[in-house]
Amino acid sequence: MRPGVVVTIVVCAAVLLVPAVAVALPSMPSSLFETSAGCGCHAALLEQWRGTMHEQALTDPLYLYKLEEALAATDGALGPYCNGCHSPIAVMAGELAGMDQSKVSAAGMEGVTCTYCHFMTGTSEPPGNTSGTVADDGVKRAQLKDPEAPHPADYSAFHETAEFCGSCHDVYHPINGLLLEATYTEWKAGPYAAQGIVCQDCHMTPGPGVTKPYPGKAAAGGPDREHIYQMTFVGGNVGLGKADLAEERLKAAAELTLDVPEIVESGDVALTTTITNVGAGHYLPTGLTEFREMWLEVTAVDASGTELLSERRYFVTKLEDAEGNAPVELWDAVAIHSDDRIPPRESTSNEYSFAMTGDAVTVTAALYYRSCTEEVARKAGVEIPTTTMAEVTRTVYSSPAAQVAGEEPSEPSGEGAGGAGGLPAWASVLIVIGAIALLAGAYLLVRRKPTGA
Ligand code: HEC
Ligand code: HEC
Ligand code: HEC
Ligand code: HEC
Numbered sequence: 001m002r003p004g005v006v007v008t009i010v011v012c013a014a015v016l017l018v019p020a021v022a023v024a025l026p027s028m029p030s031s032l033f034e035t036s037a038g039c040g041c042h043a044a045l046l047e048q049w050r051g052t053m054h055e056q057a058l059t060d061p062l063y064l065y066k067l068e069e070a071l072a073a074t075d076g077a078l079g080p081y082c083n084g085c086h087s088p089i090a091v092m093a094g095e096l097a098g099m100d101q102s103k104v105s106a107a108g109m110e111g112v113t114c115t116y117c118h119f120m121t122g123t124s125e126p127p128g129n130t131s132g133t134v135a136d137d138g139v140k141r142a143q144l145k146d147p148e149a150p151h152p153a154d155y156s157a158f159h160e161t162a163e164f165c166g167s168c169h170d171v172y173h174p175i176n177g178l179l180l181e182a183t184y185t186e187w188k189a190g191p192y193a194a195q196g197i198v199c200q201d202c203h204m205t206p207g208p209g210v211t212k213p214y215p216g217k218a219a220a221g222g223p224d225r226e227h228i229y230q231m232t233f234v235g236g237n238v239g240l241g242k243a244d245l246a247e248e249r250l251k252a253a254a255e256l257t258l259d260v261p262e263i264v265e266s267g268d269v270a271l272t273t274t275i276t277n278v279g280a281g282h283y284l285p286t287g288l289t290e291f292r293e294m295w296l297e298v299t300a301v302d303a304s305g306t307e308l309l310s311e312r313r314y315f316v317t318k319l320e321d322a323e324g325n326a327p328v329e330l331w332d333a334v335a336i337h338s339d340d341r342i343p344p345r346e347s348t349s350n351e352y353s354f355a356m357t358g359d360a361v362t363v364t365a366a367l368y369y370r371s372c373t374e375e376v377a378r379k380a381g382v383e384i385p386t387t388t389m390a391e392v393t394r395t396v397y398s399s400p401a402a403q404v405a406g407e408e409p410s411e412p413s414g415e416g417a418g419g420a421g422g423l424p425a426w427a428s429v430l431i432v433i434g435a436i437a438l439l440a441g442a443y444l445l446v447r448r449k450p451t452g453a
Helices: 003-017 036-049 061-073 079-086 088-092 114-119 162-169 183-188 191-195 199-203 243-251 374-380 400-407 425-452
Strands: 120-123 132-134 140-142 153-155 179-181 254-259 268-277 293-302 307-314 317-320 335-339 347-355 360-370 387-397
Touching (some): 036 114, 061 079, 088 114, 132 162, 183 191, 243 387, 254 387, 268 293
Antiparallel strands (some): 254 268, 293 307
């Protein structure tokens, strides 16, 4: 038997044996699904969705790069599995098996598009691997209790739940059922679920954190509403998604502190860094964490520029294969080898030390994020920037006198202290405005005198 046939049979058998992890998509023609162009009445929402990773899910160069690898490794068997989440419409319509997108309809090319989400009615349990159920009645469902639409529309409590998102944001291995990407499960086990804060509250609202209520209209000509959601679905994809929104999200996710003594005459300087996941409703990072990169970099540099300490710690999930090798590709995984990411509202600390030299040593701790490694970005032909999520700098002096000398020109170094020394920015602005007003007043007085007299 050819290996491809073996894999296919194994996949089919596993789907039968482990129904909970099956790719549950029904068969449906793509003609049932309008493209986003048909949703023009929701101009603002359409604009928000354009450029999201949901829109790009099937055309994303990083996805296609990885899909090609997955297909090569399994003789094509993984095609419907991968494509099922990245373009459910194309897979339901039987238009897409592997890399060849020539038969994919316009709606299918839109990846995770408006009509797929708004035709959803529920999910089988547990959510994951496209467990969403989809109706073919053309009724668009969302959280509005009194939709006033020119098309069939209905209220759906399901759209207000994390399970809605979890139907794709929990990824199980198609054969052995290992939970490979667990954003929904991480959320469910964490403090946000207990408080009733769902994915939509953070990812479909204007800013980082829970920015509700956000009043507005769901459609042009529709009624004013106390709160409407946005179709932005912002995460950490600075390179391919909306860069400024993603950066803002990443910078709001973690708090970083650096504890180090201010004065150490000689010998070893001990320091502690602590990262707290303050903003993400799931682990930090989450999702495809064998592919993403988040790392802490700690350096100490003395006045002469000599590096006394330079350490990197990565926060990743490593997958393990049947022989115990790690890290391996997700299709080879049978177990999680290690996972040192940070759960929601939890912290992780690290200790470092270096030998004191000279009068002053600058210590910096910085937390960085990249959507993928430089090597993968290069191979996929995309530019993926590194984002600084948080950064703290401190100076260690050899004596109180050195500290005074070192701090003379500017203010003491503070955590994320903004603005140059002296006055805060708003005070300077006030002074400038005041000065302009005074000058204008004086000018008017001077001009009036001759005419008034
Ligand atoms: C990934 C799934 C998904 C996609 C893609 C998506 N939506 Fe939504 N949409 C939702 C969910 C979920 C809600 C309700 C959120 C809640 O109640 O918590 C919603 C709410 C809405 C609403 C109700 C008003 C509001 O803003 O709250 C409208 C109208 C809407 N979406 C239109 C659109 C349009 C148009 C598109 C495409 C341009 C789109 N949606 C894409 C999931 C999606
Ligand atoms: C049909 C499956 C599906 C559903 C339902 C779905 N997503 Fe996604 N989502 C995806 C896929 C696939 C990607 C990755 C696309 C890519 O990067 O190529 C993604 C990416 C994302 C990202 C990452 C964006 C970034 O910048 O990295 C966020 C955030 C997100 N989804 C939030 C949500 C939320 C919130 C919901 C529920 C309202 C939801 N998704 C429902 C499939 C889905
Ligand atoms: C309390 C707010 C909050 C909640 C609740 C929340 N998230 Fe997030 N999410 C964030 C922040 C902040 C980030 C950016 C940091 C990161 O990448 O983890 C993020 C990142 C993401 C990403 C991108 C991960 C990456 O690195 O590519 C996805 C996908 C995502 N969230 C999906 C979800 C889903 C699905 C849910 C619900 C099950 C959810 N989020 C609940 C705040 C939240
Ligand atoms: C159950 C749904 C699901 C399945 C099946 C799935 N994905 Fe994804 N994929 C997602 C979600 C959700 C994200 C976004 C998660 C995040 O941002 O961390 C994603 C993101 C990605 C990304 C990152 C894209 C980027 O721009 O950063 C790649 C690459 C990827 N998937 C490849 C694959 C491959 C290859 C397969 C098949 C082996 C696959 N996916 C199967 C849901 C799925």
